Amino acid sequence: MRRRIVAVAAGVLLALTGVAAPATAAGHGPWVASWATAAQEAATEFGPNWSVEGFERQSLRQVVRASAGGLVTRVRLTNVYGTKPLRVAKATIARTAEGAAVRPDSVRPLTFGHRRSVEIPVGEETSSDLTVFRVAPLERVTITLYLAEATGPATMHLAANTTSYRAAGDHVADADGAAFTETSQSWYLLAGLDVAGQASRGSGVVTFGDSITDGAGATFGEYDRYPDDLAEALTPRPVLNTGIGGNRVLNDARCAGERAAARFERDVLDQPRAGTVIVLEGINDIGMPELPGEFPCVGQRPVVTAEQLIAGHRQLIRMAKADGMKIIGATMLPYQGTFYYSERGEAVRDAVNAWIRTSGEYDAVADFDRITADPAHPDALLPAYDSGDKLHPSDAGYAVMATEAAKAVRSLR
Structure with missing residues (x-):
């Protein structure tokens, strides 16, 4: 029996489109995992990263590559190895440009139970509400989190094989990457990207x-x-x-x-x-x-x-x-x-x-x-x-x- 992911119904009323979404992901069929990574406990012995120090009053911008496409998306976040509840103040999804930049016309806010913020208990994962954001197979997508409160040690994946970015303050809606002056080669707090609405x-x-x-x-x-x-x-x-x-x-x-x-x-x-x-x-x-x-x-x-x-x-x-x-x-x-x-x-x-x-x-x-x-x-x-x-x-x-x-x-x- 598959574990129920905490808190978030896939079907929501999409203010952006005015379409009421039934329980089967807005009529788009079941969710399909398009990208995922394995969670790891905060540690630095195998390579430098930000996991042990965690984040506070910082924006974290990370790039993933979808494998399957879809008409709508949701993002899964993880606090599996956290030591305290994880509070995400804001989050966005966008199409990747160069470096930390994203396409200006593509930035979409992520919500969690219709709210911009979410608290994830220790040892848990959660997923965002359905977002109208079309993803093509093998397309790169950028997810940005604003972490206003100190996270403590952050669940991570050490070897992302791509660059993640960090900025002081709230920059989740920035299209240019100028504020993101720090880089890492790991992923943090991300568990997966799911899509629906396009047959695979x-x-x-x-x-x-x-x-x-x-x-x-x-x-x-x-x-x-x-x-x-x-x-x-x-x-x-x-x-x-x-x-x-x-x-x-x-x-x-x-x-x-x-x-x-x-x-x-x-x-x-x-x-x-x-x-x-x-x-x-x-x-x-x-x-x-x-x-x-x-x-x-x-x-x-x-x-x-x-x-x-x-x-x-x-x-x-x-x-x-x-x-x-x-x-x-x-x-x-x-x-x-x-x-x-x-x-x-x-x-x-x-x-x-x-x-x-x-x-x-x-x-x-x-x-x-x-x-x-x-x-x-x-x-x-x-x-x-x-x-x-x-x-x-x-x-x-x-x-x-x-x-x-x-x-x-x-x-x-």
Whole structure:
């Protein structure tokens, strides 16, 4: 059963159009998640960001790229890891221009229960009212929040792979970006962008995993992560990226997210009209025990067996199928030569990959290991597909992963 998002009916009376909206999203059919990200606890150990200090009397301007289009939109905000109620004084949505600028004729206020402001309890998410704001597939959209009161530590997503902007004072309605003089490479307080009113081909696809799904190693700002390429291949079908760098199947980490099963409901099952999930997880469970030194924010780093990892994958399969979702298993990529490689870990990776390929427990398989491996050295990435650290793919590597993932998704039809 999918968790009810707090507070906001989709159907509202739209003063802008004078059209009364019935409960089925103004007659536009059910909401579809067009963009989403995975929530993370405030932390700075894995990279500088604004999450720990939070925001006060500041405007936060953030850019996201929709995967599916629609005639109307709503924005989902999150206070899942907040330490106090989150008060958003004002919010707008607009079409992205250059940098922090937006198209002047496109700025629309967001409301929450017909009010400009909203308070989100600790541990909760909320969504805005329906807004008449047409979005095209693969269009960039800018969301601006004014946070008048101190937020405390802010729920975030560390690796946005795009630039976010901050300004002192209330600048939610500004078209130019002059006031937004500070930048960050993370997202804050955003959970998703939903659309309705325009048919998409099939239900949404959620890509779920670690830093490889999150897009580490991809060219910054160019939308070259494998989920980005997959969205282009499947357009106008929605594709969502809920990868978290450092994430694991079996253990939580303050700076790398809760373990896979603990966050699976929020990051996968709760996504509106998502019907398929691609799971790429396990390499951090295998590799992190080999890291030298202390990493308090990573938490426990036990040595794991193939049997333990397979049991973790089986839990995700059970959760997806109980919710009526199709689930695709992705084999773990080669990692020989990386900072936490070991022969022990390689044996575990091989065993889990063999189970993913042959067990038949996943509905389909995306064999990322096979397509990215160097034929001359099968335990290592093909050099053309290596971003440079022997672990994360290059743009070219992500492109072939997207092709393999698209094939697996289409096989489920």
